[in-house]
Amino acid sequence: MGMSPVLVACLGLSALLLIGDALLRRTVLSPLNGIPGPALARFTSLVLKWHEFNARRTAYVHGLHRRYGPVVRIAPNEVSFASAAAVKEIYCSGGSGYDKTEFYDLFKVYGKRTMFTTLNKEHHARKKRILADRYANTNVVRQPSLDGIAERAANFVKKCSQSVGGSLDLYVHLHSYAFDCVTHHLFHPYGTDSLQTEQDEAIMREVTFDDSLQNRLVGYYSPTLHKVLGKLLYWLAKPRQTPLADNFVLGTCSKTDAAPFTLLDRMQGPSSDLDQLDVAAECLDHMVAGIDTTGDALCFLMWELSQPRSLPHQARLRAELLANPGAAFDRLPFLDAVVLEGLRCFPPIPMSLPRHVPRGGRAIDGYAVPEGTVVSCQAYSVHRIDQAVFPKPEVFDPDRWLHPDGDAERKRLFFAFASGGRGCVGKHLALAEMKVLLRAVYTSFTTLPDPAMTAESMDMSDQLISSRPLGQACLLAFSPATSQPLSTD
Numbered sequence: 001m002g003m004s005p006v007l008v009a010c011l012g013l014s015a016l017l018l019i020g021d022a023l024l025r026r027t028v029l030s031p032l033n034g035i036p037g038p039a040l041a042r043f044t045s046l047v048l049k050w051h052e053f054n055a056r057r058t059a060y061v062h063g064l065h066r067r068y069g070p071v072v073r074i075a076p077n078e079v080s081f082a083s084a085a086a087v088k089e090i091y092c093s094g095g096s097g098y099d100k101t102e103f104y105d106l107f108k109v110y111g112k113r114t115m116f117t118t119l120n121k122e123h124h125a126r127k128k129r130i131l132a133d134r135y136a137n138t139n140v141v142r143q144p145s146l147d148g149i150a151e152r153a154a155n156f157v158k159k160c161s162q163s164v165g166g167s168l169d170l171y172v173h174l175h176s177y178a179f180d181c182v183t184h185h186l187f188h189p190y191g192t193d194s195l196q197t198e199q200d201e202a203i204m205r206e207v208t209f210d211d212s213l214q215n216r217l218v219g220y221y222s223p224t225l226h227k228v229l230g231k232l233l234y235w236l237a238k239p240r241q242t243p244l245a246d247n248f249v250l251g252t253c254s255k256t257d258a259a260p261f262t263l264l265d266r267m268q269g270p271s272s273d274l275d276q277l278d279v280a281a282e283c284l285d286h287m288v289a290g291i292d293t294t295g296d297a298l299c300f301l302m303w304e305l306s307q308p309r310s311l312p313h314q315a316r317l318r319a320e321l322l323a324n325p326g327a328a329f330d331r332l333p334f335l336d337a338v339v340l341e342g343l344r345c346f347p348p349i350p351m352s353l354p355r356h357v358p359r360g361g362r363a364i365d366g367y368a369v370p371e372g373t374v375v376s377c378q379a380y381s382v383h384r385i386d387q388a389v390f391p392k393p394e395v396f397d398p399d400r401w402l403h404p405d406g407d408a409e410r411k412r413l414f415f416a417f418a419s420g421g422r423g424c425v426g427k428h429l430a431l432a433e434m435k436v437l438l439r440a441v442y443t444s445f446t447t448l449p450d451p452a453m454t455a456e457s458m459d460m461s462d463q464l465i466s467s468r469p470l471g472q473a474c475l476l477a478f479s480p481a482t483s484q485p486l487s488t489d
């Protein structure tokens with residue numbers, strides 16, 4: 001016997017009412033309605049997702065900040081902030097801030113949660129207790145660690161010398177440099193030599209030229225669609241596949257005699273309770289975290305330094321380097337200012353780092369935000385919105401870091417490595433790599449863009465969390481610094 005039409009109508013009406021009620025709560029009655037933002041963002045996240053799929057999320061969110069201010073509702077359940085108060089509350093309250101969202105599931109390795117992908121604070125703290133020691137500045141600046149970086153910087157300089165009279169693709173070679181440096185820190189003596197061997201360069205290329213953004217986003221937002229589209233999606237948007245990198249890390253993690261300063265040594269030591277797959281997952285994660293970030297940071301920065309408008313900065317940097325040949329790399333104020341300004345203007349992780357508002361809700365930058373809301377800051381906007389702290393934010397001006405006035409405010413808004421307990425554990429290593437390389441290059445060379453390059457090819461192209469130059473190439477012309485400066489016409 002079928003259901004009576006009256007019952008069907010009642011069920012239908014109830015369903016409609018329930019859906020309507022949920023929609024009303026989410027939209028018209030949402031406590032987020034007092035937050036500025038585009039009207040459409042109250043009802044749908046489609047516009048945000050559209051920009052995400054087109055690798056332009058950061059620029060879209062930044063455009064909203066410019067229009068609506070430091071607090072913007074970017075989707076029905078998502079708010080972006082760009083103030084020091086919000087950075088402190090979201091990323092530093094209670095030490096490591098609010099819990100990460102499921103977005104980080106996208107970065108699981110070998111099906112495992114690593115320190116980076118762990119969502120829960122306590123689990124994270126346990127992992128960090130084991131790993132952080134190897135990334136402490138005291139460990140990074142020890143001779144065996146630093147010697148490895150200097151050796152790789154020398155390999156890079158060899159490439160610059162060989163390119164004189166032509167051009168060098170920085171994008172490829174800086175990623176190789178970052179790869180060789182990070183694997184030295186993870187695995188020495190089993191690190192890579194991708195600046196000099198094709199076999200290792202192939203591993204770097206597999207990671208760096210990955211084009212899986214759209215495929216992974218479909219998998220994240222709609223696992224069912226991902227399944228249904230199956231093979232078709234494979235042809236439209238490739239999945240992430242890194243067999244060379246996987247094999248390299250799995251093979252290397254089976255060694256048991258890595259140098260004492262390495263992460264592998266630490267994870268195999270008595271203070272670690274990680275099993276072999278955990279160790280490999282953690283190493284692969286750090287390896288990948290260390291390639292694109294440092295590689296892109298240096299690439300965007302050297303591109304900027306090579307613009308004719310920046311030649312005075314190059315000259316001043318060279319003067320400081322030549323005047324202080326014996327100084328430690330971290331005792332050179334202008335070099336430090338150049339690196340900070342590079343990371344301010346071109347943070348390689350420029351986009352939102354999403355977190356869930358904890359139970360009970362919180363007040364963030366003057367707004368009451370209910371529990372479960374996704375909140376975030378993005379470095380690109382945090383570094384630009386407050387023009388009292390960063391006047392003329394679009395101008396690359398290392399000098400701004402040398403004024404004693406406003407130093408504390410600038411540091412509070414410096415978010416390239418994020419902040420708090422979940423900020424970048426590799427920060428000291430990355431800074432050492434950047435400074436050692438810049439010193440080696442700009443002591444000896446002047447750089448200018450190759451005429452074949454266009455500004456558009458260096459536009460930001462967002463990936464899942466980091467951003468890279470759109471053209472994935474950055475050709476620079478190197479000339480020995482002792483020769484006449486190149487014409488800037």
Ligand code: HEM
Nearest residue numbers: 115116289290293294297349353417418422424425426430
């Ligand atoms: C200029 C270079 C780098 C930048 C700008 C950078 C930036 C960041 C940022 C913004 C985060 C926080 C991400 C989030 O909350 O979602 C992060 C986390 C992390 N970074 Fe870096 N990073 C750099 C280099 C490195 C290097 C060289 C390594 C390792 C060798 C590394 C390893 C990590 C790890 C393991 C985490 C997760 C930390 C945690 O959850 O406790 N990073 N990095």
